[in-house]
Amino acid sequence: MKKLITNLASTLAVATGVAAITLVLYAWDLPPFRSDVQTTDNAYVRGSVTLISPQLSGYIVDVPVKDYQAVKAGQMLARLDDRIYRQKADQAKAALAAQEAALVNSNQQQRSAEAKIGSSEASVESAQYGLRRATENWNRVEALAKKGVMAESDREQGRTTLDQAEAAVKQAKAQLEVARQDLQGIIVGRDSLKAAVDGARATVELAEIDLANTRITAPRDGVVGEVGVKLGQYVGAGTQLMAVVPEGTWIIANFKETQLSRIHVGQPVTISVDALDHRELSGHVERFSPAAGSEFSIIKPDNATGNFTKVAQRVPIRISIDPGQEQAKYLSPGLSVVVRTVVEEDTTAAAMAAVEHKG
Structure with a gap:
């Protein structure tokens, strides 16, 4: 009896060990359970879900769309109270008009300064003529005074006239220089006015952009x-109002790292959709993730401390859905699917492609 019990215990231990080894081989997809067909139920439909948020703050005054409504690009989804932004746009336009008027006035001042320069040049020329007459008269007076036929008072009068003529020339030249400097100041100031006009024009454009952004449209x-979002609700910039889901979906399938050697870009797959009574669609492997999914998680696993248990990592693979399939239009982002690779006849070429991809 004792021997029988011992034999049963030994048999049970051997069976348990074989079962454990078999389970490990199956879990790690090792021979004899290794298969060219790779399957994962860790796969989901993905799409370009666009979250809609305003760029401005304000009260919602109109929400013309309803839940799950089809919309076209540019169609209004919501509208903010635009009274403040409209007044800011008008204010910016008025400031631009004032700066443009100042620039026009500067052009008029330039023409006036140029006319003053012409007048000052004529004054210099006239003063030079007066100086020439005074010089000639002084020369005659000086000659007569030397001969004693000219009274001293007349000589002094002639000298005074000459000095006044010389002073008049200097004054005329100074006025000409002032006129030229005034013109230069106007020209230099115009650059500042042009910059002010450009700044005011940019302010107008910004105000008009803000005004346009009060209309929140479908991208x-x-x-x-x-x-x-509800009518009358106050929202801030970046507040999530709704989402727009465009057409076009794909599959993200998370395969174990031990399955990757038998998967390559372009390989056909079948996609079983739970929501469609497990109907199958066809697709192709489009590309591999550059890293395991754990690398993109917010809290990454720390394998450098404590006891370690090796866990097979999963690598996301993007799978495109083949066109021309009627059921594909019913796929919505977030649905779960089961992905199974298709065995190709040229397995050697598939293996070489997989090695080349990993290289």
Whole structure:
């Protein structure tokens, strides 16, 4: 009896060991359970879900769309109270008009300064003529005074006239220089006025952009998700109002790292969709993630401390859905699917492609 019990215990231990080894081989997809067909149920439909948020703050005055409504690109989804932004745009336009008027006035001042320069040049020329007459008269007076036929008072009068003529020339030249400097100041000041006009014009454009942004529109054709904003609600810049889901989906399948050697870009796959009564669609492997999914998580695993248990990592693979399939239009982002690779006849070429991809 004792021997029988011992034999049963030994048999049970051997069976348990074989079962454990078999389970490990199956879990790690090792021979004899290794298969060229790779399957994962860790796969989901993905799409370009666009979250809609305002760039401005304000009260919502209109929400013309409803939950799950189809919209076109540019169609208004919501509108902010635009009274303040409209007044800012008008204020910016008035400031621009004032700066443009100042620039026009500067042009008029330049023409006036140029006319003053012409007048000053004529004054210099006239003063030089007066100096020439005074010089000639002084020469005659000086000659007569030397001969004693000219009274001393007349000689002094002639000298005074000459000095006044010389002073008049200097004054005329000084006025000409002042006129030229005034013109230069106007020209230099115009650059500042032009910059002010450009700044005012930019302010107008910014105000008009803000005014346009009070209308929140669809960036592309699609279907609106759940509308989370209500009429009269105050929202800030960046507040999530709703989402727009455009057409076009793909699959992200997370395969174990031990399965990657038998998967390559371009390999056909079948996609079983839970939401469509497990109907199958066809697709192709489009590209591999550059890193395991754990590398993109917010809290990364720390394998450098404590006891370690090796866990097979999963690598996301993007799978495109083949066109021309009627059921594909019913796929929505977030749905779960089961992905299974298709065995190709040229397995050698598939293996070489997989090695080349990993290289």
